[in-house]
Every structure is written in C-alpha cells, then in structure tokens.
Amino acid sequence: MQQKPLFVRHAGQLVTLKGSSSSPLRKQTMNELKIIEDGSVWLEDGVIQKVGTDEELIRLYQSRLQEATVIDATGKLVTPGLVDPHTHLVYAGSRENEFGMRLQGATYMEIMNAGGGIHATTTATQQADSQQLFAESKRRLDQFLQYGVTTVEAKSGYGLSLEHEIKQLEVAQQLNEKHDVDVVSTFMGAHAVPVPYKENPEKYVDEVIHEMIPEVARRGLAEFNDVFCERGVFTPEQSRRILEAGLQYGLHPKIHADEIEPYGGAELAASVGCVSADHLLRASEQGIEAMADRGVVGVLLPGTAFFLMAEMASGRKMIDAGVPVALSTDCNPGSSPTVSLPLIMNLGCLKLGMTPAEVLAAVTINAAHAIRRGHVIGSIEEGKAADLIIFDVPNYKSLVYYYGINHVHTVIKRGKVLIQDKKRSESIG
Numbered sequence: 570m571q572q573k574p575l576f577v578r579h580a581g582q583l584v585t586l587k588g589s590s591s592s593p594l595r596k597q598t599m600n601e602l603k604i605i606e607d608g609s610v611w612l613e614d615g616v617i618q619k620v621g622t623d624e625e626l627i628r629l630y631q632s633r634l635q636e637a638t639v640i641d642a643t644g645k646l647v648t649p650g651l652v653d654p655h656t657h658l659v660y661a662g663s664r665e666n667e668f669g670m671r672l673q674g675a676t677y678m679e680i681m682n683a684g685g686g687i688h689a690t691t692t693a694t695q696q697a698d699s700q701q702l703f704a705e706s707k708r709r710l711d712q713f714l715q716y717g718v719t720t721v722e723a724k725s726g727y728g729l730s731l732e733h734e735i736k737q738l739e740v741a742q743q744l745n746e747k748h749d750v751d752v753v754s755t756f757m758g759a760h761a762v763p764v765p766y767k768e769n770p771e772k773y774v775d776e777v778i779h780e781m782i783p784e785v786a787r788r789g790l791a792e793f794n795d796v797f798c799e800r801g802v803f804t805p806e807q808s809r810r811i812l813e814a815g816l817q818y819g820l821h822p823k824i825h826a827d828e829i830e831p832y833g834g835a836e837l838a839a840s841v842g843c844v845s846a847d848h849l850l851r852a853s854e855q856g857i858e859a860m861a862d863r864g865v866v867g868v869l870l871p872g873t874a875f876f877l878m879a880e881m882a883s884g885r886k887m888i889d890a891g892v893p894v895a896l897s898t899d900c901n902p903g904s905s906p907t908v909s910l911p912l913i914m915n916l917g918c919l920k921l922g923m924t925p926a927e928v929l930a931a932v933t934i935n936a937a938h939a940i941r942r943g944h945v946i947g948s949i950e951e952g953k954a955a956d957l958i959i960f961d962v963p964n965y966k967s968l969v970y971y972y973g974i975n976h977v978h979t980v981i982k983r984g985k986v987l988i989q990d991k992k993r994s995e996s997i998g
C-alpha cells in the first residue's frame with residue numbers, strides 16, 4: 570500500500586547536518602550542525618523531499634496538505650536517525666558473572682585468557698541455533714530503536730569457525746531483512762584465537778584468510794572485515810594479512826585498535842586504509858596523526874572504557890588533530906552491554922572532552938561515514954533516507970544535559986512512523 574506523505578512541522582530545532590555527505594566532519598566543522606529553527610521536513614516514498622523553515626515548506630506544499638500525515642514537533646528537537654557504527658549485536662547468553670569478577674579486581678584480558686570473556690560468548694553462540702540467536706538479537710535491536718537508533722553495524726566474531734561465523738552473519742542478514750532497523754554486517758572471524766588453536770594461532774589465521782574470508786565474501790554476507798589487534802590476540806602483522814586478504818575479496822577493513830595497550834593499531838589502520846579504527850584508548854600520537862592524514866574515522870567507545878574502568882580515549886586530541894570522530898555503544902555482552910547511544914553521547918561530553926554539537930555529529934553523519942553510508946543516511950537532506958528522530962527536548966544541548974533519560978518521542982524510519990510518544994506502533998516478524 571502506498572504510504573501517505575509525512576509532514577514534520579515546526580521543530581524547535583531541526584538539526585540537518587547538511588553538506589557532509591561526501592566526507593565526514595572534522596575539527597571545527599563538527600560543531601556546525603546547520604540548525605533550522607521552526608524547521609519542517611516533507612517525507613515521501615521513504616525519502617526526504619524537502620527541508621526548510623515551516624514558512625518555506627508550507628508555501629510549497631499548501632495544496633497537498635490534506636493528503637499528508639502531519640506531525641507537530643513544536644518545542645522539540647528533530648535530528649537524523651542515530652547510527653551506531655560498532656556493535657556485536659548477534660550473540661547468545663550474557664556475562665554478568667564476569668562483571669562481578671571484574672568488580673573484585675580481575676581484568677578483562679585475565680578473564681579472556683582464562684577461557685572466559687569472548688570465549689564464553691563463543692561457546693554460548695556456537696550452542697545456540699539460528700532461531701535463538703535471532704530472538705535474542707532482535708530484542709536488542711528493538712531496544713536500539715527505542716533509543717532512536719535506525720541503523721546499526723553488527724559484527725560476527727562469536728562463531729570463530731566457518732560454520733558458526735556464517736550462522737551469525739546469516740542471522741544479521743535476516744535481522745536486516747525483517748527488522749525496521751538497518752543492519753550492516755561486518756565479518757570478524759579474527760575476534761579471538763579459539764581455545765583449541767591456542768598453541769598454534771597461525772593455523773587459525775590461515776583459516777580466516779583462506780577459508781572464512783573467501784566463503785563469507787562468496788555468500789555476500791558482509792561488507793566489512795574487522796580484526797582485534799591486541800597483544801595476546803592478533804599481532805599487527807597478522808592483522809595486516811587478515812585485512813589485506815579481506816580487501817582482495819572486496820571487504821572493507823576495520824580494526825579494533827590500541828584498546829588495552831599501545832600496539833601500533835592506529836598506525837596500521839592508516840597504512841592499510843581502514844574505513845575506521847575503533848577503541849583507540851591507548852593510540853599513539855603518531856598513530857592519531859597518521860589516521861588524520863589518511864582520513865580514517867576514529868570510532869570511540871566511551872561506554873566500554875567506563876564499563877571496564879579504563880582510561881578514556883583522547884577524543885578532544887583526536888578531533889583537534891583532524892581525525893573524523895564517531896561514537897558508538899560497542900554493544901556486546903562483555904565490555905559494554907548497553908544499547909543507549911544517547912548515554913554514550915553524554916559520556917563523550919563528560920569523558921572525552923567533546924562538545925554537545927560534536928557528539929551529535931559523531932552519532933549521525935560521522936557514524937554514517939564509518940560504515941560507508943554517508944551518502945544515504947546521517948543528515949537531513951533532500952534525497953536521503955527519511956530516517957528522523959523527534960526528541961522531547963527543546964534543543965540538542967538538552968539531549969546530553971538531561972542524561973540517562975530516554976528522550977525519544979517519535980522514530981521515523983524510511984518515512985514510516987515506528988514509535989510515537991515512546992510507543993511502538995507495529996510489531997515486526
């Protein structure tokens with residue numbers, strides 16, 4: 570059935586982030602949100618048709634007003650749909666027991682090296698069938714939507730064998746098809762060295778390169794290829810080989826870099842030409858400079874540092890150095906079990922030294938660029954997907970100021986109202 574046009578009118582602040590579809594915002598431009606007061610948007614056929622002041626739009630659409638569904642956004646904030654560019658969405662089980670262990674002093678890596686951590690989730694994910702995985706992950710995706718997130722990237726990496734990595738990626742693909750939130754898939758077979766390969770990690774690297782990457786690419790199950798480059802996981806040299814192998818099969822490289830210690834991950838990201846380097850808590854100055862030169866998006870995950878009680882990444886330094894910065898939840902069962910991107914924005918301000926404008930740019934247009942979607946989502950511009958959030962706050966500063974509160978009022982995905990006044994308007998598959 571043909572959808573009626575949607576006319577969102579009178580936004581107190583309409584944050585458009587116009588003009589950055591071809592490359593991400595950097596430095597001072599991250600503060601230029603291109604706000605329209607008393608702003609309105611006409612949405613039709615799932616696409617943004619016209620953006621401007623209400624006066625401008627009413628002149629154009631007066632004659633068609635009767636056929637549209639009108640949403641009054643008076644006194645509210647309207648932004649592009651939020652984009653989460655780094656999640657481990659598809660997994661089974663949970664790890665609250667490890668949270669207790671960490672509170673007693675155990676570190677993330679100690680738990681992992683003792684066979685817990687990623688390995689624990691791998692066991693649970695391998696044991697789960699596709700239906701269970703789908704159900705558990707769909708629940709998280711529903712929660713993301715409640716927080717105004719309309720696109721998420723999702724990594725594999727809890728399968729750690731060809732069969733189970735494919736199962737995870739197929740579930741991500743089904744979610745993308747059946748759920749209103751768009752799911753963008755990343756292959757991350759190099760998330761950990763599986764326990765049986767502990768004495769011979771090279772054998773696993775070989776399997777990732779020669780068996781998994783070709784098969785994942787052949788089946789068209791992922792767009793990106795990610796690797797956990799960290800001491801005790803994959804070395805920079807192994808990471809380079811894995812990322813370059815992916816490139817040969819058309820998988821765009823991403824990297825978990827310098828999370829626990831400085832390990833040359835940021836430098837490697839620049840050298841390989843990664844789309845993004847993520848975490849970067851301990852990235853070196855040279856690494857940051859190299860990323861800025863090469864235009865690698867820095868995806869910062871302050872929720873992870875918070876939850877691991879670790880030192881934060883130098884967000885301020887990275888922006889000042891010219892790195893295009895994005896923010897993400899890193900939603901995963903071990904180091905960041907959250908779906909609240911607005912909370913991450915608040916941490917971006919308080920812990921990374923970012924401004925309220927910068928954090929908004931970091932979860933919209935820059936996050937879209939971190940998953941190569943800058944041309945279709947991330948800003949409110951004519952011709953882009955009609956993904957919009959109406960927040961029940963008068964301006965963008967209030968969104969991060971009133972923290973820990975879900976301010977989402979309305980979620981519009983491809984021109985369809987999915988949530989209105991915090992209520993889901995229809996259920997999905």
Ligand SMILES: N=CN[C@@H](CCC(=O)O)C(=O)O
Nearest residue numbers: 686687797899901902903904
């Ligand atoms: N650091 C590596 N991978 C994930 C955590 C995965 C897990 O602990 O299950 C991350 O990005 O934080």
Ligand SMILES: [Zn+2]
Nearest residue numbers: 655657825899
């Ligand atoms: Zn991650």
